Amino acid sequence: MSKKTQIAVAAALALAIMPAIAMSQTNGAAKASAAKAPAAKAPSKAGGYKAPRLADGRPDIGGFWQNGTMTKLTRDVSLGDRKNYTEDEVRKIEGDNAARTASFNKPTDPNLGVNTPDQCQSGSRGAACGYNAGWTDPGDHIMRVNGEPRTSLVTYPANGRPPAPKAGAGGRGGRGPAPVIVADDGEGGEGAPPAARGGAGRGGGAGRGAAPQGGAAQYANPETAGLAMRCIMSFGQSTGPIMLSQLYNNNYRFVQGKDTVAIWVEMVHDVRVIRIGAKHRTDGVRPYMGDSIGHYEGDTLVVETTNFPSTTNLQGSSANLTMIEKFTRVGANRLLYQFEARDPTVWDQPWGGEYEFVRSTGVFEYACHEGNYALEGVLAGARAEDKAAAAPKSAAR
Numbered sequence: 001m002s003k004k005t006q007i008a009v010a011a012a013l014a015l016a017i018m019p020a021i022a023m024s025q026t027n028g029a030a031k032a033s034a035a036k037a038p039a040a041k042a043p044s045k046a047g048g049y050k051a052p053r054l055a056d057g058r059p060d061i062g063g064f065w066q067n068g069t070m071t072k073l074t075r076d077v078s079l080g081d082r083k084n085y086t087e088d089e090v091r092k093i094e095g096d097n098a099a100r101t102a103s104f105n106k107p108t109d110p111n112l113g114v115n116t117p118d119q120c121q122s123g124s125r126g127a128a129c130g131y132n133a134g135w136t137d138p139g140d141h142i143m144r145v146n147g148e149p150r151t152s153l154v155t156y157p158a159n160g161r162p163p164a165p166k167a168g169a170g171g172r173g174g175r176g177p178a179p180v181i182v183a184d185d186g187e188g189g190e191g192a193p194p195a196a197r198g199g200a201g202r203g204g205g206a207g208r209g210a211a212p213q214g215g216a217a218q219y220a221n222p223e224t225a226g227l228a229m230r231c232i233m234s235f236g237q238s239t240g241p242i243m244l245s246q247l248y249n250n251n252y253r254f255v256q257g258k259d260t261v262a263i264w265v266e267m268v269h270d271v272r273v274i275r276i277g278a279k280h281r282t283d284g285v286r287p288y289m290g291d292s293i294g295h296y297e298g299d300t301l302v303v304e305t306t307n308f309p310s311t312t313n314l315q316g317s318s319a320n321l322t323m324i325e326k327f328t329r330v331g332a333n334r335l336l337y338q339f340e341a342r343d344p345t346v347w348d349q350p351w352g353g354e355y356e357f358v359r360s361t362g363v364f365e366y367a368c369h370e371g372n373y374a375l376e377g378v379l380a381g382a383r384a385e386d387k388a389a390a391a392p393k394s395a396a397r
Contacts, residue, residue: 051329065357068139068250075152075160104133154353231368234267333359
């Protein structure tokens with residue numbers, strides 16, 4: 001891939017979704033398997049809060065929720081085993097962020113160079129700089145769980161980071177934890193815009209995984225371009241394996257039926273379906289979002305997801321990844337989300353954490369294909385390279 005094409009692809013990935021954001025951003029066996037999860041600390045409920053119930057007695061977790069936050073998935077090494085920030089630290093972090101956002105809300109100086117430092121809400125620069133603050137909504141506050149300001153979403157192990165992989169672990173051939181990548185099985189993917197300010201992503205980087213063929217071949221044809229670029233799946237991890245916030249579009253709607261729970265994700269309008277009381281599929285198919293089954297335990301919806309696409313890579317996971325998630329109402333406007341990752345072929349122990357969704361006003365339109373000129377531009381670049389490569393042969397004749 002030429003340097004020009006690399007720059008074009010980087011710019012396209014940043015710019016492809018800007019038009020969409022403009023329209024979308026305004027402010028049984030299942031039980032037995034999932035029950036193996038270590039007993040989590042009982043969710044703390046505000047003032048003896050009693051979770052509402054549906055007519056059939058199930059806990060009501062439905063409605064609109066959002067999970068935008070400044071807190072990253074994994075903890076900074078410098079914080080050691082500190083689970084929480086001090087209130088003074090929170091004021092400093094959130095205050096600095098507010099000041100930075102205010103600067104991004106000012107009219108852009110037309111004379112700014114493309115490499116001017118710190119001019120993008122995403123932390124990107126140059127050709128990849130496609131966002132002023134008005135286009136984004138990653139979350140402006142440190143995540144609090146039961147009022148505690150968390151230093152990371154991961155809470156165990158105690159250092160807030162996934163355990164080191166086993167030597168020769170199958171997920172990444174023993175190469176250790178990698179950026180969080182979620183990809184389809186066989187069609188490939190693309191790098192996503194950073195999921196957190198500063199450009200690192202809330203999980204050390206989040207996006208749709210690189211296509212198996214990689215390089216220029218990935219962008220040569222629409223069939224091999226990434227799922228996100230083609231508006232098929234969301235960017236990053238909105239749908240899982242761990243449901244994480246991103247640079248924008250962090251709203252969800254939970255709808256509970258008798259036999260299913262549907263989670264409608266604002267980002268690209270993915271819908272995750274959890275089959276209640278069902279067994280995992282055995283037909284070998286690995287859906288984009290994995291195969292989720294669930295059951296209720298008291299006030300909690302417990303979900304187990306397996307059969308992720310073989311290219312799914314959560315901090316070095318393999319195709320044997322199993323995710324356990326728990327959703328519990330702990331307040332009128334608070335929904336506790338607990339998660340645990342298990343993959344005995346990669347890690348000697350499970351790891352996981354928690355955060356709280358808060359009430360949202362709704363899910364807004366994400367018109368991904370309207371104005372999606374990035375794919376057209378990338379393909380035009382590939383055709384131009386084809387033409388250039390063929391030119392010497394034609395001249396030789």
